[in-house]
Amino acid sequence: MTAETDESFGDVTPDAARRLLLGAVEAFAERGFHATTTRDIAGRAGMSPAALYIHYKTKEELLFQISRVGHERSVHLMEEATAGDGSAAERLAHAVRSFARWHAEHHTTGRVVQYELAALSEQHYAQIVRLRRRTEDILRGVLQDGVASGEFAVGDIRGTALAVLSLCVDVARWFRPDSRRTPDEIGVLYADLALRMAGHRAG
Template sequence: MTGETEVTDVATQPTESGADLTRSRLIEAARKAFGEKGFHATTTRDIAAAAGLSPAAVYVHHRTKEDLLYAISRAGHEAILTDMRAAIAGAPEVAGKLEAVVHAMVLRHTREYAAARVVNYELDGLSAQHREDIEKLRAQIQGIVRRLLRTGVADGSFVVDDVRITSNAIVAMAIDAARWYRPATDPAPDRIASHHARLAVRMVAAAG
């Protein structure tokens, strides 16, 4: 040690640019507007007003209203995939992995229920190319659950008559929590997530 005070050069620290901040404001405003009015009923003027910007400013950062929906949907699906992969890595055996995966999915869909409704229930507003991209992400989500079910069947942990149908049911159950969840009247997200996670394991567990 030299005894000198270390000085951090603030100018070298990464910061979010003004353009990035504006894009973030627009995405958040669009997410809120789509959630309240639906994609088709929302206008560019609605989004701009919610973001405190002029309608022309929207087109500086996003070519169309649909581009905003795609950005929101892609970010939401990628976040779920990240949660699921982390959940798998943190559990030692297949039943624990399935429970952790469902818990992670339901937790995000209830904590961020308003955004999750846009991500999952406004897909018909996407262009064909963007819808194809999102469907690939959704296939990855389904694939994670199907692989867990197949692994559990192979090692005797699970009994599943039809892996595809069962995985569809489990994923649908997790996603649908966003549709019916109401923070003012429903239990806390963690409690709902734990309940769904245990239920998913009971659906497939082999008799002990």
């Protein structure tokens, strides 16, 4: 139950349900969904295995809640960073800095959100895919704006948008808290890399 995970699920009630969610995030991130036992999750939450089923119907529902909240947070970050009347370059930099930083700061949640999708039920998966599309659309829109305004030089907008997202998402895979870079430093570096990928001329 690190400070990291606390933040994203802070408003989940009752308290026991939140503790279970936090335990599940940690366990899923460490071992993966299928290698995690309900006993482990309940143990981390300081409860008996049976108590889990008072708050969640199945282990998969626990994964779905984590995935849903994480993806909603992603969409929100993207919307927030790209809203406003800045230039396309400013909005791209803001979005990438924020998105990459989130995947470093919340690498535990991020790992579950990005790499455990296959364990979701078909219906839950479909719901998550809709959220993922929104995130992609927002970023692609920023690249399109920049090309239209002449700020960016991008041949393949769809491919480049996918690549930029890909770069940010992958931070959750390799980031370690004892890394030589802080989450914000990663955000700053990645915002610069994204501008370069978009063919933005500095100055």
